[in-house]
Amino acid sequence: MTPSNADIVIDGRGLEPPEPLVRTLEALDQIGPAETLLVLLPHEPYPLYRALKLNGFSWQTTRRPDGTVEVLIQHQPQ
Amino acid sequence: MQALLSFEQAPPIAAPFRFFLTAPLFAILAGTLLLWSGPELLASRWTPSALALTHLITVGFMLQVMLGAMIQILPVVAGANMARPLLVSSLVHAAIVPGALLLTAGLLTSQPLVLRLAVLLLGIGIALFLGAAGHALVGVRSTNPTIQGLKLALIGLAVTAGLGMLLAVARDGSSGLPVLQLTAIHLGWGLVGWGGILLAAVALVVVPMFQITPPFPAWFAHGFSWSVLAVLSSWSIVVGAGWQRPSAVLAAAVVLTVAVFAALTLQVQRRSKRARFDASQYYWRLAMLCLLAACALWFAADSLPALAQRQEWPLLCGVLALLGGFMSVMVGMLYKIVPFLVWLHLQNLGDGRVAAPSMNKVIAARQIDRQLYAHVASLVLLLAAVIWPEWFTYPAGIALALANVWLLYNLLTAVAFYRYQRLKMVAPTLAIPPPQGTC
Numbered sequence: 415m416t417p418s419n420a421d422i423v424i425d426g427r428g429l430e431p432p433e434p435l436v437r438t439l440e441a442l443d444q445i446g447p448a449e450t451l452l453v454l455l456p457h458e459p460y461p462l463y464r465a466l467k468l469n470g471f472s473w474q475t476t477r478r479p480d481g482t483v484e485v486l487i488q489h490q491p492q
Numbered sequence: 493m494q495a496l497l498s499f500e501q502a503p504p505i506a507a508p509f510r511f512f513l514t515a516p517l518f519a520i521l522a523g524t525l526l527l528w529s530g531p532e533l534l535a536s537r538w539t540p541s542a543l544a545l546t547h548l549i550t551v552g553f554m555l556q557v558m559l560g561a562m563i564q565i566l567p568v569v570a571g572a573n574m575a576r577p578l579l580v581s582s583l584v585h586a587a588i589v590p591g592a593l594l595l596t597a598g599l600l601t602s603q604p605l606v607l608r609l610a611v612l613l614l615g616i617g618i619a620l621f622l623g624a625a626g627h628a629l630v631g632v633r634s635t636n637p638t639i640q641g642l643k644l645a646l647i648g649l650a651v652t653a654g655l656g657m658l659l660a661v662a663r664d665g666s667s668g669l670p671v672l673q674l675t676a677i678h679l680g681w682g683l684v685g686w687g688g689i690l691l692a693a694v695a696l697v698v699v700p701m702f703q704i705t706p707p708f709p710a711w712f713a714h715g716f717s718w719s720v721l722a723v724l725s726s727w728s729i730v731v732g733a734g735w736q737r738p739s740a741v742l743a744a745a746v747v748l749t750v751a752v753f754a755a756l757t758l759q760v761q762r763r764s765k766r767a768r769f770d771a772s773q774y775y776w777r778l779a780m781l782c783l784l785a786a787c788a789l790w791f792a793a794d795s796l797p798a799l800a801q802r803q804e805w806p807l808l809c810g811v812l813a814l815l816g817g818f819m820s821v822m823v824g825m826l827y828k829i830v831p832f833l834v835w836l837h838l839q840n841l842g843d844g845r846v847a848a849p850s851m852n853k854v855i856a857a858r859q860i861d862r863q864l865y866a867h868v869a870s871l872v873l874l875l876a877a878v879i880w881p882e883w884f885t886y887p888a889g890i891a892l893a894l895a896n897v898w899l900l901y902n903l904l905t906a907v908a909f910y911r912y913q914r915l916k917m918v919a920p921t922l923a924i925p926p927p928q929g930t931c
Contacts, residue, residue: 428704428765432835432851456700456707458636460571461836481707 420452427456451487503577505837510585511560516900518552523893531881537806544599549814551592557822570639572628580624587617611657618653637713641693644717648685677728685724689717702828704765751787754780771860775824782816807878834910841917854906866895
């Protein structure tokens with residue numbers, strides 16, 4: 415999976431907690447088995463990782479040079 | 493919505509809350525001590541009641557908030573999960589609360605047995621916390637400066653507590669230890685090596701996150717905690733060795749790092765994208781201005797012998813740093829951490845079927861604003877009491893106690909809100925009356 419062609423993108427930079435988490439969890443309900451969700455954040459979201467693991471999602475985290483953390487999420491393969 | 497937390501990993505809400513709810517009680521005791529001791533308390537920083545007051549704020553209020561916050565922050569910002577967090581919290585809390593009370597009593601009465609009991613309990617509690625937090629952080633890579641800062645702050649806590657215990661045992665004067673030098677090093681490590689490094693590490697995350705600001709400059713984020721630790725260690729060595737001139741230069745460098753942190757935080761905060769400051773932001777601004785004022789006063793006393801000879805300046809520095817700086821920032825953070833935790837745990841209880849109420853409803857904004865005014869009043873009155881003790885000691889004691897009764901009330905409101913909402917989620921068909929003052 416690659417960030418550039420994610421099906422849903424959430425830019426959580428500039429949003430006050432818990433708004434980025436709320437929007438991400440809502441989007442997780444919408445993505446289909448083959449779709450991807452990209453979340454942009456100013457820091458690494460450890461609580462989100464726990465929620466993803468708990469709910470059967472896999473993710474890849476990369477850091478941009480400007481410090482933005484990109485989390486690319488999809489359903490775990492069955 | 494998906495489930496949020498795994499309870500095997502996340503600390504239960506009771507783990508940090510027991511510390512947060514106990515902290516204001518120590519500040520209320522500090523206000524009561526001012527009333528009981530009267531103006532004599534402020535005759536010098538060395539009076540038994542001034543030492544007891546200082547430790548009610550540092551070991552009572554500040555340590556409670558810092559340990560509670562670390563238990564919560566470690567998994568959130570570092571992904572470091574403490575094993576059995578509720579058990580660790582219960583044991584640490586059960587040791588440090590009576591430990592802090594005995595330390596206060598021991599400093600007031602100079603009873604060696606009371607001080608030794610305090611040392612034993614505080615030593616057990618802090619060692620247990622250091623072991624649990626250190627174990628959680630082992631193997632966690634320092635991928636960001638906050639994780640690095642949290643690790644280094646634990647070293648600061650260990651040094652502060654170790655020296656403090658030594659000084660408490662040596663208080664009867666029979667040890668022959670260089671008590672004045674050790675006290676200076678204990679104070680430096682407590683305020684800067686433990687408090688300052690932890691505060692800066694947390695600020696790097698929470699200021700941009702909750703105040704919607706740009707990040708701190710990279711040079712500061714990566715360099716602050718290591719620089720502070722290096723300068724503080726060098727200063728401690730030269731103070732211990734009794735080298736006057738290098739110790740004065742290094743002390744100035746330590747104070748300067750604190751001033752840089754406070755000035756940078758104010759600068760970052762000025763670039764907040766929030767349309768209107770909330771009470772938490774005002775608490776941060778007040779704290780940073782007080783830290784800057786404390787640093788300025790330190791430099792003034794360092795260069796003006798007439799000021800350095802006066803008893804008031806170290807007391808003013810102490811009030812500005814402890815009540816104005818650390819307490820302000822901690823109360824400001826509690827007003828973000830506590831509602832966030834309530835929301836997070838309610839969201840998880842809802843299990844995707846029931847959405848948790850908004851974070852803003854947990855404690856009413858006007859209640860927080862009013863408590864902020866009470867805190868500012870207590871700070872101003874205590875500063876005035878240092879200069880005019882006969883006039884202002886009693887009003888300052890009343891104001892400090894009242895501001896913290898108010899803080900406790902606000903925190904208990906959040907607990908009542910959580911319990912009420914949890915009950916509604918567990919038994920939604922029951923008619924449950926809302927708790928007074930919350931809904």
